[in-house]
Amino acid sequence: MKKVxxxxxxxxxxxxxxxxxxxxxxxxxxxxxxQKEAVKKAEEAGKAEETKKAEEALMxxxxxxxxxxxxxxxxxxxxxxxxxxVEHQQEASAAKRYAAVVKAVCSGDxxxxxxxxxxxxxxxxxxxxxxxxxxxxGFGEWLTANKVxxxxxxxxxxxxxxxxxxxxxxxxxxxxxxxxxxMGIPSDRIEAISCGEDQPVCTEKTEECWAQNxxxxxxxxxxxxxxxxxx
Amino acid sequence: xxxxLKLPLAAFILCLLLGSAYAVIRIDITSPGRSLPIAxxxxxxxxxxxxxxxxxxxxxxxxxxxxxxxxxxxxxPEKAFNRLNxxxxxxxxxxxxxxxxxxxxxxxTAYLYDVADGAAMLHKEYGADSSLLRPLxxxxxxxxxxRLTGRAGVFRTKIAFVAxxxxxxxxxLSDWDGQRIIKPGIRAVQILSPHWSKDGGxxxxxxxxxxxxxxxxxxxxxxxxxxIYASKGTLIAGDxxxxxxxxxxxxxxxxxxxxxxxxxxxxxxxxxxxxRGIEVSPALSPDGQGxxxxxxxxxSPQVYIMDRNGYNINRIxxxxxxxxxxxxxPDGGRIAFVGRHEGKNQIYTVNPDGSALIRLTGNGNNEDxxxxxxxxxxxxxxxxxxxxxxxxxRADGQGQRSITPKGxxxxxxxxxxx
Numbered sequence: 001m002k003k004v005x006x007x008x009x010x011x012x013x014x015x016x017x018x019x020x021x022x023x024x025x026x027x028x029x030x031x032x033x034x035q036k037e038a039v040k041k042a043e044e045a046g047k048a049e050e051t052k053k054a055e056e057a058l059m060x061x062x063x064x065x066x067x068x069x070x071x072x073x074x075x076x077x078x079x080x081x082x083x084x085x086v087e088h089q090q091e092a093s094a095a096k097r098y099a100a101v102v103k104a105v106c107s108g109d110x111x112x113x114x115x116x117x118x119x120x121x122x123x124x125x126x127x128x129x130x131x132x133x134x135x136x137x138g139f140g141e142w143l144t145a146n147k148v149x150x151x152x153x154x155x156x157x158x159x160x161x162x163x164x165x166x167x168x169x170x171x172x173x174x175x176x177x178x179x180x181x182x183m184g185i186p187s188d189r190i191e192a193i194s195c196g197e198d199q200p201v202c203t204e205k206t207e208e209c210w211a212q213n214x215x216x217x218x219x220x221x222x223x224x225x226x227x228x229x230x231x
Numbered sequence: 232x233x234x235x236l237k238l239p240l241a242a243f244i245l246c247l248l249l250g251s252a253y254a255v256i257r258i259d260i261t262s263p264g265r266s267l268p269i270a271x272x273x274x275x276x277x278x279x280x281x282x283x284x285x286x287x288x289x290x291x292x293x294x295x296x297x298x299x300x301x302x303x304x305x306x307x308p309e310k311a312f313n314r315l316n317x318x319x320x321x322x323x324x325x326x327x328x329x330x331x332x333x334x335x336x337x338x339x340t341a342y343l344y345d346v347a348d349g350a351a352m353l354h355k356e357y358g359a360d361s362s363l364l365r366p367l368x369x370x371x372x373x374x375x376x377x378r379l380t381g382r383a384g385v386f387r388t389k390i391a392f393v394a395x396x397x398x399x400x401x402x403x404l405s406d407w408d409g410q411r412i413i414k415p416g417i418r419a420v421q422i423l424s425p426h427w428s429k430d431g432g433x434x435x436x437x438x439x440x441x442x443x444x445x446x447x448x449x450x451x452x453x454x455x456x457x458x459i460y461a462s463k464g465t466l467i468a469g470d471x472x473x474x475x476x477x478x479x480x481x482x483x484x485x486x487x488x489x490x491x492x493x494x495x496x497x498x499x500x501x502x503x504x505x506x507r508g509i510e511v512s513p514a515l516s517p518d519g520q521g522x523x524x525x526x527x528x529x530x531s532p533q534v535y536i537m538d539r540n541g542y543n544i545n546r547i548x549x550x551x552x553x554x555x556x557x558x559x560x561p562d563g564g565r566i567a568f569v570g571r572h573e574g575k576n577q578i579y580t581v582n583p584d585g586s587a588l589i590r591l592t593g594n595g596n597n598e599d600x601x602x603x604x605x606x607x608x609x610x611x612x613x614x615x616x617x618x619x620x621x622x623x624x625r626a627d628g629q630g631q632r633s634i635t636p637k638g639x640x641x642x643x644x645x646x647x648x649x
Contacts, residue, residue, distance in 0.1 A: 057455035057456065057457045059455060060449070060454040061416055066366060067360075068359040068363060068370050069356075069358040069359070070355060070356070070374075072354070106420070106439070124552075159576075160532075160555070161555045161569050161576060161598050162598070162599075162643070163423065163481075163511055163512045163555070163556065164512065164525055166488075166511070167488040167511035167512075167525075168509065170509075171508070171509055174486055192464075192486075193465070196421075
């Protein structure tokens with residue numbers, strides 16, 4: 001019992017110390033230049049070719065330190081604590097690096113590239129519908145004759161939640177890709193990607209509209225763009 | 232000192248400490264009863280009214296305090312405290328104080344009085360740059376909350392969220408009340424829910440840039456953003472494990488959406504699930520030993536939990552055919568998620584064993600639940616007023632309020648650690 005009490009006191013003191021230690025948290029030095037730390041990822045798993053090269057760290061704007069001094073005067077024990085929270089200035093000049101957004105996939109605008117066609121899905125489903133099979137067969141035959149690579153984009157209606165819709169879009173694109181693989185189209189010519197609920201073709205809140213948005217789209221990319229997007 | 236003497240002495244000191252700590256605790260937050268009436272008097276001096284208003288709003292929103300109407304105050308802010316002046320207001324505690332300009336800053340002296348015996352329960356001086364009035368007021372509110380409940384408040388925590396522009400998304404941070412929104416400069420075609428490290432020093436999030444998904448880490452100490460994981464397919468970042476070096480995520484890099492863990496230093500990746508269906512949105516229990524996630528293995532999206540190695544899988548949602556987006560409470564006792572109810576998405580909470588299901592929202596679509604670090608509040612996205620806004624509410628569904636301006640089209644809030 002007494003041991004417990006002593007231990008409790010130690011904890012008490014430790015907790016007090018810990019709190020103080022946290023007090024001056026951050027030193028806002030914006031100094032992380034040239035960190036070309038390679039992002040090692042899936043390499044061990046043999047997925048090296050899928051892995052994008054590590055980008056160097058993006059520098060974010062200068063931070064202003066936010067500090068509030070606090071001094072307890074009579075109540076409690078002598079405690080003097082300063083809290084500091086990092087604050088950063090609005091508007092990042094460095095972020096302009098991402099200003100040039102690459103269009104094409106999931107943008108609703110394929111930058112002049114041709115869409116091969118579209119198939120549709122039932123609500124919350126990624127099974128290939130009967131009405132989609134003749135279309136898929138046609139895409140497969142065309143791809144057998146034309147040695148190009150394509151993107152299959154999976155889309156959802158807006159009713160689901162963001163992350164599940166992305167997963168559902170993945171699964172729709174994968175179903176469509178599987179169909180083409182079964183027709184003998186090589187896997188490396190078809191890249192499946194999910195666009196989730198972004199880029200609806202119809203924006204009304206009706207079943208007709210949602211049905212149009214639950215789709216997989218087959219996009220042919222020009223050769224030079226392919227090289228860029230897969231290296 | 233001998234060991235025989237040390238222990239009784241230690242016990243005696245402990246009693247003193249506990250005694251003094253408990254002496255001023257007026258609110259037992261574990262058993263909600265009436266709210267404590269508190270008078271927040273305007274502070275005498277520059278910005279005194281504004282600081283008092285922020286403190287009062289902070290305390291009021293917790294539901295644990297009932298700020299007394301200022302109309303009934305007869306004691307002027309600059310006059311000395313006299314408990315007899317407050318007896319008739321119904322207030323049991325009174326905050327008074329004064330402010331002074333000090334160079335480019337402001338100095339505030341605050342007192343918290345007990346109306347019953349006139350004693351000062353708190354007497355503290357605060358100083359800050361005058362641009363920091365709000366955090367300064369939150370610091371005072373936090374001290375009052377701590378003194379009267381014995382627990383840390385959340386008034387100085389942050390909420391990270393994503394604003395949607397016409398063609399791109401942008402990561403934002405705000406105070407707990409949605410004020411002082413800052414944009415660190417993180418933009419992408421799509422940004423998914425950010426996740427905080429336990430120390431609050433880093434955020435990870437998925438972003439779609441140049442037609443490729445990546446998981447990125449924003450480090451607040453270095454103020455850098457780095458790509459920490461990239462592959463083909465859709466990548467959705469989940470929570471950090473407690474140590475801060477490893478995180479959980481979902482990826483469709485091997486064809487269908489599955490759950491993985493990744494250790495940042497060294498880059499070891501491990502797959503946890505292996506169905507041909509959908510496994511997505513992993514959320515870690517606070518101790519990192521439990522994983523809540525969404526799977527369609529039963530024919531519709533439902534929330535499951537499993538241990539951190541992917542074993543002992545149990546379904547925990549059974550009502551309705553669309554339950555997604557789980558998020559764990561900080562004490563591990565509840566899981567918030569989104570369920571479809573009468574055609575709309577609503578926030579629910581449930582015990583990790585699937586019992587005690589409660590629906591917290593009912594107006595519009597409500598998504599992306601995230602608990603505050605003290606577990607007393609939930610931040611979420613709602614479209615009830617038209618566009619998307621970040622809302623907060625108490626963990627029992629009371630006090631639902633919008634904290635972001637409409638034009639931001641804000642979603643995916645994540646509450647920072649304490």
